Amino acid sequence: MLSFLIIVAWSTFGPKPPPGTSTLPDQVDAGAAQEQSAGPSREARELVAERQAAESEEELTYLFDTGAGRGLFGRFTNRGARLLSLKLGDFSLDRELPEEDRDDSARWVELLSTIEGAEGATGSLVWAGDSSSSAMLTEPLEEALWNSRELAGGGIEFSYAPGTGMLFKKRILPGAGAFQLRLELELENTAAADMPGLAQFTLTPAEVVRPIGEERFYQEPQTIAAWRGSSGEIDVETAVQKEGGSDLRGALAAPRGGRLSFAGVHNKFFALLFSPADEEVERNILGVGYRRVQDEGWLFEHPGQEDEAWKYVVCDVSLQLDVPPLGGSKTWAFDLYAGPKRRTTLAAIDEELLELLDEDVGMFSSIANIITAILGFYYGLLGNWGWAIILMTFTVRVLLFPLNRRFQTAMARYAKKMKRVQPMIDEVKEKHKNNPKRLREEQSRIMQEEGAIPPLGGCLPMFLQFPIFIGLFQALRVDFNLRHEPFILWMRDLSMPDQLAHINFNTYLPFIGTIEYLNILPLLMICLWIAQHKVMPQPENSGPDQERMKKMMMGMQVFFAFLFYSYASGLALYMITSSSIAIFETVVIKKVWPIDDSEMEKKKPGRFMQRVAAMQKEQLRRAKDEGKRKKQQKKKHR
Numbered sequence: 001m002l003s004f005l006i007i008v009a010w011s012t013f014g015p016k017p018p019p020g021t022s023t024l025p026d027q028v029d030a031g032a033a034q035e036q037s038a039g040p041s042r043e044a045r046e047l048v049a050e051r052q053a054a055e056s057e058e059e060l061t062y063l064f065d066t067g068a069g070r071g072l073f074g075r076f077t078n079r080g081a082r083l084l085s086l087k088l089g090d091f092s093l094d095r096e097l098p099e100e101d102r103d104d105s106a107r108w109v110e111l112l113s114t115i116e117g118a119e120g121a122t123g124s125l126v127w128a129g130d131s132s133s134s135a136m137l138t139e140p141l142e143e144a145l146w147n148s149r150e151l152a153g154g155g156i157e158f159s160y161a162p163g164t165g166m167l168f169k170k171r172i173l174p175g176a177g178a179f180q181l182r183l184e185l186e187l188e189n190t191a192a193a194d195m196p197g198l199a200q201f202t203l204t205p206a207e208v209v210r211p212i213g214e215e216r217f218y219q220e221p222q223t224i225a226a227w228r229g230s231s232g233e234i235d236v237e238t239a240v241q242k243e244g245g246s247d248l249r250g251a252l253a254a255p256r257g258g259r260l261s262f263a264g265v266h267n268k269f270f271a272l273l274f275s276p277a278d279e280e281v282e283r284n285i286l287g288v289g290y291r292r293v294q295d296e297g298w299l300f301e302h303p304g305q306e307d308e309a310w311k312y313v314v315c316d317v318s319l320q321l322d323v324p325p326l327g328g329s330k331t332w333a334f335d336l337y338a339g340p341k342r343r344t345t346l347a348a349i350d351e352e353l354l355e356l357l358d359e360d361v362g363m364f365s366s367i368a369n370i371i372t373a374i375l376g377f378y379y380g381l382l383g384n385w386g387w388a389i390i391l392m393t394f395t396v397r398v399l400l401f402p403l404n405r406r407f408q409t410a411m412a413r414y415a416k417k418m419k420r421v422q423p424m425i426d427e428v429k430e431k432h433k434n435n436p437k438r439l440r441e442e443q444s445r446i447m448q449e450e451g452a453i454p455p456l457g458g459c460l461p462m463f464l465q466f467p468i469f470i471g472l473f474q475a476l477r478v479d480f481n482l483r484h485e486p487f488i489l490w491m492r493d494l495s496m497p498d499q500l501a502h503i504n505f506n507t508y509l510p511f512i513g514t515i516e517y518l519n520i521l522p523l524l525m526i527c528l529w530i531a532q533h534k535v536m537p538q539p540e541n542s543g544p545d546q547e548r549m550k551k552m553m554m555g556m557q558v559f560f561a562f563l564f565y566s567y568a569s570g571l572a573l574y575m576i577t578s579s580s581i582a583i584f585e586t587v588v589i590k591k592v593w594p595i596d597d598s599e600m601e602k603k604k605p606g607r608f609m610q611r612v613a614a615m616q617k618e619q620l621r622r623a624k625d626e627g628k629r630k631k632q633q634k635k636k637h638r
Helices: 002-013 030-038 131-136 296-301 343-349 351-382 385-431 436-450 457-478 520-535 544-563 569-592 607-637
Strands: 059-064 072-077 082-092 108-112 126-129 147-150 156-160 166-174 180-189 198-204 222-228 234-240 249-251 259-266 270-276 285-294 310-322 329-340 501-509 513-518
Touching: 059 166, 072 156, 082 270, 082 329, 108 270, 126 131, 131 198, 222 310, 222 351, 234 310, 234 351, 259 285, 259 310, 259 351, 270 351, 310 329, 329 343, 343 351, 351 385, 351 457, 385 436, 385 457, 385 569, 457 569, 520 544, 520 569
Parallel strands: none
Antiparallel strands: 059 072, 072 082, 082 108, 126 198, 147 156, 156 166, 166 180, 180 329, 198 310, 222 234, 222 259, 249 285, 259 270, 270 329, 285 310, 501 513
């Protein structure tokens, strides 16, 4: 400012240049010329209007009343108008919290938090400029000291005027319902006559969402962007947290002509989702990208582990905003959801938010949704999610029983038929042991004539059970309803391992790591798997191949014992129930209702099988003719 006054005084009272001369040098530096043509300097821009900013950095807290429950508790700083922490009043960190402690915000789940990153402390709801908006700014928006005030109607408003004639406002207001907030960004042109018509900014809805599931099978946090296509279909792009210093940035690209439905960051059970409030605001969104964040505080405590310090992934939303004319203002509104990944809650707000849950369970989401609905129905009857899992597992096994019975009957008949055909196969092996080609042809002929072909339809239950198992696995893995839900005895949380006792067995084991708790359900599950394998019918004459298969199956069971040791007890409960029913079916039901392994009367083969048989006969005839021809040629050469 003093330099500017000296220049003004000199130009007013100092000696004037002679007529026809210039105060500029004959040659101007190219960079300086570009700076002059780009507009006034930063110092000059400060004089366009009064600068409005806070004098010092301060923090403030606010409890948002969302119309239900205890609301959302936010902690802000006026440095960049950042949201440092957001806690959910309706969810506690403890499984069993006394009623008198439920109003203590220190015990609430913290959805958003702050860490020390490479560029300082992180924060959410950060509004930042870029090169196209630099004419409006004298310092980065995310570093400026904003003024703040509480609004009479509820919520907080931050405002900042850099002195360029533009006034920036950010309002965080209670939303339309539970777990909802409204974010408003406002640009007011108070004294800037020559601002560009469009300016680009970046908005970071959620910077740090901490993991909450403590599970190896679910990578968290994750970022997501759901785009609505021209025909209404939803295309989802995601990025997950991963260690290592590569792939630090990228785009969650939209399909051609796609509009943003929602974007955000989530962990296993909770999410912060951001969506435009109306179609006009949708047009201001240029794209969404992901960015990985390194936890500098954690790295300071764990020196030399730089790759492991990349613990968070965030999403940045690129905005293109219309700069209002002189004396005008414009506001853009966005809806925020900060709450549980619970199907009923998300569906009540917007059906499109359910894409988040479908993305969690993957390609078998339709099956997982059916299973979740059955589970919810039984919970409504029994009032306990553990018993609901048991009853749901029983229902699935009963529905699959006819198919399993068909499979077992077909395989039993095939095994009996193979026992009858085996002597013929052995005879052919001995006869043509030096002619592999002829051996294969004869084996094929015998199998075809005797009808000893593995039943294709018998494999159908296996193919049907695979997607059902995967759907169950995925549904029980991420079902919010199981969080902090007890079963019986020591099982206090079906979304976590059963944790019978704290043992702190400080030995690193593959797939487990340090064993902190003694988990009984995975061990019981493995014992039942072994018992189920023992009671299964075994071949009478087990050869080397069967013995190798037995050892491989036993090794797989031990492997799964390690793999599932720290998994959710809800899934272990399902597997224990399923194995128990399978053992009961083998030991009891098959004795009361034995499987009919008698061979069926040989039916006349259909047209397709007749054609296959004819082709095989023709192939055998040609092979014999070819053999005779070669023998005749050898005789001629002699």
